[in-house]
Amino acid sequence: MKMSLKKIAKALLITSFSSAMLMTTAHANNPPPTIKADAPNRYTVKKGDTLWDISGRYLDSPWRWKDIWATNKQIKNPNLIYPNDILILCVIQGKTLIGVDTGEGCAGIEKQLTGKVSTNAVAITSTANSVPPIPLSAIQHWLDKTIIVNPQDFNTTPYILASKTRNLITARGDKVYAKGVPLIVGQRYGIYREGELYVDPKTQDVIGLEVTQVATGLVTSTETNGVNSLQLTDSYGKEVREGDRVFVELDKAIAPVFYPTPATVTRGGMIVRVMDSISSAAKGSVVAINLGSTHGAKPGDVLTVYQKGPLIRDTKDNDTPVRLPNEQTGMVMVFNTFDQISYAYVLDSELPLNVGDQLLPPPYL
Structure with a gap:
């Protein structure tokens, strides 16, 4: 019973060849992330911050945060950030990086990166009270x-x-x-x-x-x-x-911490439901999407939302109907997956997001 209840009825629609090509191109084209011109040199993490908010302070593409995060090799769970941590922006070996200031400034960040620290012991950090990727109250x-x-x-x-x-x-x-x-x-x-x-x-x-x-x-x-x-x-x-x-209770364990990263799903998808009985979604909403674990979706995956372009009439060409290009309208992050459906949190939205809006991994801008 436990296994069969996790299987969803039928395979879903297959996206077009052009969508697959767009995904392939996006991941092949991977320049360094763009640091915002007004990115702070120092930032003190506050209670209530989320990883997405902090990443957005530094990057034009906040899902690229891991590309500039200075991982401390002496820390287990090195990506965790806590309230009152001081984040500093450093240029180390020609790369712009952000790390937690341990009191030595950028020199300390460089030591963490190279492993030139006074002890070889690996410190284990707790996930409790760490900064979540998104507000947990919105998805609990x-x-x-x-x-x-x-x-x-x-x-x-x-x-x-x-x-x-x-x-x-x-x-x-x-x-x-x-x-x-x-x-x-x-x-x-x-x-x-x-x-x-x-x-x-x-x-x-x-x-x-x-x-x-x-x-x-x-x-x-x-x-x-x-x-x-x-x-x-x-x-x-x-x-x-x-x-x-x-x-039998289906104990679906969710990782205590997950991080927003570009999705690597095998195909594009769609929004199939806006939760809480509302007609459209905005930042902070929860949606269901027709991408699940069988398509490679996992908690933390970030997807770009595209709204279908409107159909207009070309007055210069005998009122011929012309479909305008699809436009990017928002971003969502997967936080709970099933076989062929996932729940996702709306990170950003320029326009209301609706059932039928298309989903693709974010292009590297």
Whole structure:
């Protein structure tokens, strides 16, 4: 069950040859990142900063931050940045770099790069309290208990039949009954609420079902008529309802820290949903995209959003319809991936982003 629930129904649309060529050209053409003219020589990291914000202070293309980051070889997790760290801009061996000032200025950064430090021990730094790539509060809901499953598999799992007290509202400690295949006595199971059905905006194929875990229950008994008894051990802000589904908890571990980097996906994609029931997305919004782990998408991947050019009439050519070029309208960063769908956070947007907008890895500008 665990493996089949992670498989999404059908393969998605294949992007055009020109899109693939654009991706290939973008990664082959890799000049050094452009430092902003007003980039600070020193910057003190503040609580509430994000890695994207800090990168944007120094670079015209903030996803290129790793290209100028002076990695300290004596630090495990050397890319972590913390509040009150002092970042300094240095030119070392002809390259412009940014690193954390340890008190020796750029001379200390050079020592870190070359490994010429007083100890060979590797210091281990904690991810706790480090600066996140984006505001975690904006994505927490989509990290914790929401997953994408195959709708056909979902509909074969046991369903909640009733509660012991026949109450509509249930909570931790209550007993509920689920009907379906026998569950394992003593095993913990997740209880999931059916949500949004994902449909590809171009092909109209069903490509996945979003479900949210509302509770966890411990199986206390099973009956020959297919009724399983569960004691609710945890609830997650919602009541358990008749019709909710029961299956093994899908513990999808998310890396505690990820970094914005140019995506290396195998094809282009599209926005398939704007979350939170709004019609268009802006900076700080969350969207679902039809690129998943099977296409090489991973947390931290940055993608450029392109809006389809409008169709206009050429008044100098007998009102012939002409499609204007697609225009870059924003950038998104993947933070949670499934087989063929991912959730992404909108880093920037010049115009509202909509379902159907195209996605490609960012070109090196």
